[in-house]
Amino acid sequence: MNKLAALAQFLYALDLVASEQIDAWAEDMSLVPRYQSRGDGGVILFERWYTAWFVFERWPHQNIDVDILLSHIMVWLLANDPERDRDRGETDPEIDVDILDNNLADLTVTIRFREEVGIVPDAAGAIEYQGQRWRVETPAVWPAEAGEIA
Template sequence: MTKLQTLTAYLLERRLVEPEQLDSWTEQVTLNLVWKPDVDGMHLGDMRYRAAIVLERFADHPARLMALIGSWLETYDPERDRHELPAAQFAVEPLDNDLFDVEITLEFVEPQFLAEDPTGEIQAFGKTWAFVPFDLWIAERGEVATHGGA
């Protein structure tokens, strides 16, 4: 549930509310088994889950929150269309004229991988495997090179 952890940290960094007023959790986790050999091991499957993020006593502009969520999804979860994930949902409950409780509901898909490891605990296809945590990494720099092509 790396994507939810990363998104939660991103929102906390934006100081939309005090840290104790922001909570997140997962619901309805499913694993679609794939069992496909991969360059670095075995693609076990895809974990799909619903994530909830709650901001209590939110006093900022709602469009800012929506823009932050939308831009994070565009940057760090670019394959949402491929997985046919629904749009983020925002439930807003007014507390008074200036404060709201906001619940954001999202769905995520994260691949799960195994690496062949003689000391691993997972037995499959006549081999021993170890679980490899999914890392959500972001390239900070990059370059495109062509070899003789225009």
């Protein structure tokens, strides 16, 4: 769950609230088999879908505008998950606010993520598949810089 970990690390580093007030985890995980050659000898083996939960306890909503936090999250998504696909279930982030008193609120942000998990040949790899050894490797994304459609 690379996106969950990366976004959580980003949110902790913002230091908007104490790290003890932030929690992150995944729920509703599903795996979708998807054998697809990557062209570099590797294979995309499956897609991992999950809902990432980010909880901010005792958010000081009178001192720190929640839109600052939400803007940071959206900027991170635009920069780090530009291929989000609503048609395939990657919904927009949702937020739930529980007002505790005039100064504090608990915020919950949920985001549906999809990640590809790939394997590459490796004689010392832990996975045996199609008569050879493989290791898990996150597929690199190589966007085209130019192209032609015939």
